[in-house]
Amino acid sequence: GAVVSxxxxxxxxxxxxxxxxxxxxxxxxxxxxxxxxxxxxQSLMLMATSNEGSKATYEQGVExxxxxxxxxxxxxxxxxxxxxxxxxxxxxxxxxxxxxNTEAFFGQGTRLTVV
Amino acid sequence: xxxxxxxxxHVSVSEGALVLLRCNYSSSxxxxxxWYVQYPNQGLQLLLKYTSAATLVKGINGFEAEFKKSETSxxxxxxxxxxxxxxxxxxxxxxxxDMRFGAGTRLTVKP
Numbered sequence: 673g674a675v676v677s678x679x680x681x682x683x684x685x686x687x688x689x690x691x692x693x694x695x696x697x698x699x700x701x702x703x704x705x706x707x708x709x710x711x712x713x714q715s716l717m718l719m720a721t722s723n724e725g726s727k728a729t730y731e732q733g734v735e736x737x738x739x740x741x742x743x744x745x746x747x748x749x750x751x752x753x754x755x756x757x758x759x760x761x762x763x764x765x766x767x768x769x770x771x772x773n774t775e776a777f778f779g780q781g782t783r784l785t786v787v
Numbered sequence: 788x789x790x791x792x793x794x795x796x797h798v799s800v801s802e803g804a805l806v807l808l809r810c811n812y813s814s815s816x817x818x819x820x821x822w823y824v825q826y827p828n829q830g831l832q833l834l835l836k837y838t839s840a841a842t843l844v845k846g847i848n849g850f851e852a853e854f855k856k857s858e859t860s861x862x863x864x865x866x867x868x869x870x871x872x873x874x875x876x877x878x879x880x881x882x883x884x885d886m887r888f889g890a891g892t893r894l895t896v897k898p
Binding site for chain 2: 676678704706708714715716718721723729763765767769772773774775776777778779780781783
């Protein structure tokens with residue numbers, strides 16, 4: 673149980689275009705989803721926390737207009753990287769949690785390359 | 788805000804030796820702590836969690852961790868390392884509306 677599916681696993685896009693990444697909890701209802709960005713050989717940097725039906729809470733320094741997060745249902749959250757630039761190239765990981773103060777289960781990650 | 792600090796970015800042990808990965812936390816309230824493992828180009832897999840039920844927590848793959856309030860620590864151990872344990876390990880703390888990770892420790896297992 674507790675499977676989180678993230679799609680796509682990798683994507684290459686042209687500079688200036690937008691890319692949408694989906695995060696689905698397959699066998700549980702996720703009241704909270706987290707989005708992280710990970711640079712090579714580094715830790716996970718929390719970008720934002722989304723609660724179902726509410727606006728996402730963004731970390732300081734993360735542009736909410738650039739990284740659009742939607743958590744419209746208890747099983748789906750999306751991250752849209754708008755007007756992507758090469759510096760947005762990174763590994764993006766989502767996780768989902770059933771409630772507060774419980775563990776989060778992670779998707780497989782999405783490798784985004786902007787050319 | 789709650790945070791965790793992992794001491795040692797890289798730990799190397801011989802196969803069969805004890806594994807000890809260190810994590811200290813900072814929290815003004817009883818923390819919810821976790822250890823995750825990450826293999827290259829993959830997401831994170833939960834190893835174990837501390838949620839105040841028991842101070843010694845057993846996880847998957849023979850790992851365990853002990854919560855020590857007096858030392859604000861939650862170190863991860865495994866009695867005997869296996870080659871397949873080579874990976875990146877992250878300690879994490881859960882808040883009401885966030886989940887934050889330590890810098891990670893890369894475990895290398897030598898034959």
